[in-house]
Amino acid sequence: MPRRKKRKEIFALGNEAVVEGALLAGCSFYGGYPITPSSEIMEIMAARLPQTEDGVFLQMEDEIGSMGAIIGASMAGRKVMTATSGPGFSLMQENLGYAVMAEAPLVLVNVMRGGPSTGLPTSPAQGDVQQARWGTHGDHPIIVLSASNVQECLDVTITAFNMAEKYRTPVILLLDEVTAHTREKIEIPNEGEYEVFSRTVPSMPPEWYKPYEETVRGVPPMPPIGAGYRFHVTGLTHDRNGFPTQRPEEIEELMERMYRKIDQFFYDIQLVEDVLTEDADVVVIAYGSVARSSELAVQQARSNGVKAGLLKLKTLFPYPRRHTERILAHAKTLVVPEMNMGQMSREVKRVNMGRASVRTINRVDGQIVTPSEILKVIMQG
Secondary structure, eight states: OOOOOOOEEEEEEHHHHHHHHHHHHTOOEEEEOOOTTTHHHHHHHHHHGGGSSSOEEEEOSSHHHHHHHHHHHHHTTOOEEEEEOHHHHHHHHHHHHHHHHHTOOEEEEEEEEEOSTTOEEEEEOOTTHHHHHHSSSSSOOOEEEEOSSHHHHHHHHHHHHHHHHHHTSEEEEEEEHHHHHOEEEEEEOOTTSSOOOOOOOOOSOGGGOOTTOOOSSSOOOOOOTTSSOOOOOOSSOBOTTSOBOOOHHHHHHHHHHHHHHHHTTHHHHOOEEEESOTTOSEEEEEOTHHHHHHHHHHHHHHHTTOOEEEEEESEEESOOHHHHHHHHTTOSEEEEEESSSSSHHHHHHHHHTTSSEEEEEEOOSSOOOOHHHHHHHHHTO
8 A cells, every 4th residue: 555645744824824725726826915914925925826837926006906807817717816904805895796796716815904994904803704795795695714723724725716616706715813923833735635626617619608507506617718618707797698688587597596506505615613512501603713712712611511612613604504503402502702893693693593692702902812701701601
């Protein structure tokens, strides 16, 4: 039996791990504009991406242009990414909506900082959670992922690219400043140890191709522009050929398909990690760096005789409802710690519907939520 190749180990910041994950997933185009605390992603991409076989790095004049650039590169067949923080994320929202409507696969990393406005440029926060879901206008599906440690920054970035390509959609990766600037030893997986998914391209003759045709999965095949297939791209509501329409039946068909291509694959998209939740009376629901504080608090609570557990969210949206309902079968109390005024707790309360007591811990002062703060609430039962 052949001996398994030992994985390469490196010390890396969370932002560095994002770059490693993007390159492993096949990212070949980065368009961006620097902003704290995401700047390392762009700086490292500027050095690493041109060293790859066909990698292109492009610094744009602002975040609006950055999104335009990666949408265009995605349509041309590239796997693409950009990174930003709160103020830049706000500027990207209009083009994010365009990418949703055009069904352009892309990965957008938002390393959150305190806000609103310029806010706290170098301090951690989780205030962009609901903006990630609803920031661009109109009804739209979106996939939002998160990572709580440096290894997850690498692994979840690969997942983000795979989901973008698999479901032909923008995917947002939400980090916070603590995770992005934590330095830890991580393992770089060897080739063949992780999945790399690339978008489906059409196999029919060009004259038969309809760029937004209904399929079983709800995801139309996507050729690169210039490959001989007619491909009309617009931000307007469009028919199966990509041309603007105001026909109610065509509008409804488009919107339902865009939602269905996400909804029917919740089992694949909604990712969580359970820590001691099987018999827990008190379950903490957390994400990002706060999940790390929560895990230590849960272990300390167990040492003190309290049956505590952690549901760590790697997918924030679509919210993992079935996983929450599973723990509601036995949990009496849910604790939701966040570095915001209560954005994810809204989702928890919506699913909970009064079945368990929901207690929130909220910080918006640029400081982390500590294990002791979480433990104190857990011990209240």
